[in-house]
Amino acid sequence: MSARDSLLSAYQALLLAEGHRATTLEAVAAGAGVSKGGLLYHFRSKEALAEALVERLDELVGEDREAMRSAEDGPSRYYVRTSVWTDSPLDRTLVAVAQLAQESHDGARAAMARARDGWLELIVEEVGHLPTARAILLIGDGLYFDAALTGGADHVGAAHVGPDELMPVIGHLLDSAPR
């Protein structure tokens, strides 16, 4: 992996766990095994790190959209199934960018809006009923919220319900939506 990629991954990991302001250039550099000067050769500023991460999210979301469109069990089930935390590249990048968005980063907010609009579009196509589609999108948002609250750590609390238990509920929403 190139030094640039290592730096971006280290930045993402820290952002995920601690947030934008708490993620210092020194910590990112240390995480990637280079010095602060080395970091600043690849990324001119802290803002440049954020912009690169937002680009990475756009790419991953684009790939996810293709997979969602052609999913065997349909876009809605695919969406909910993949919204539970699995530590995938998209999971990690999405929650990291969500941290940026919450700390008032405009680019990150716009990227989150783009991603969610795209998902909603495919769900509406399948469901044919906007409020139901919105409810399904919200369930996915809720799963990301849970992950974001703990910085992506495993959460096997009493309240935890896995995808296997959730899917029948989604199936029910799909079957019963007005047309």
Next chain:
Amino acid sequence: MSARDSLLSAYQALLLAEGHRATTLEAVAAGAGVSKGGLLYHFRSKEALAEALVERLDELVGEDREAMRSAEDGPSRYYVRTSVWTDSPLDRTLVAVAQLAQESHDGARAAMARARDGWLELIVEEVGHLPTARAILLIGDGLYFDAALTGGADHVGAAHVGPDELMPVIGHLLDSAPR
């Protein structure tokens, strides 16, 4: 309002919009119209502000639990109905504490877990089916996630669906849950 309350409210507002690290003591003091020294008389440290806010959340959640238990339309509908952003004291405090939790504040994480466990308990009592109850809880989480992403600003995007459109979907989940 006492100076202490003003300070806590100013802290909460900044936390909501910018996150823990970005919320400086100077900005909190300025928001409440006192000096940094004045702030530190009421709160010995930044951590003391965080702890006071967590206490405030526990109180508001306790009150909300009572209202939820005795809601005319039942706990589940009450929960979803009140999870849409209305800028209420509970909304603001909850999302502010969620910011703290995301920046790895243990007390905030524990408070969020307590709140969500309490809500889930009442929903399960009503619904009688854990996966359905969990789905309803997730819809509320999703609504808070949306609010958190924008720091509680109004979001009247194309994807926005209000409570009036969402409630029938909840009603459907309630009616169709296995018993």
Next chain:
DNA sequence: GTCTATAATTGGATAGAC
């Protein structure tokens, strides 16, 4: 109870050596 002054530290960014 609130203020000013200031100490001690940290963080983002630049300059220039290697």
Next chain:
DNA sequence: GTCTATCCAATTATAGAC
């Protein structure tokens, strides 16, 4: 392409006057 040294601004917290 990476490092060290350094500057400047910002931040938490203390001390003590009023």
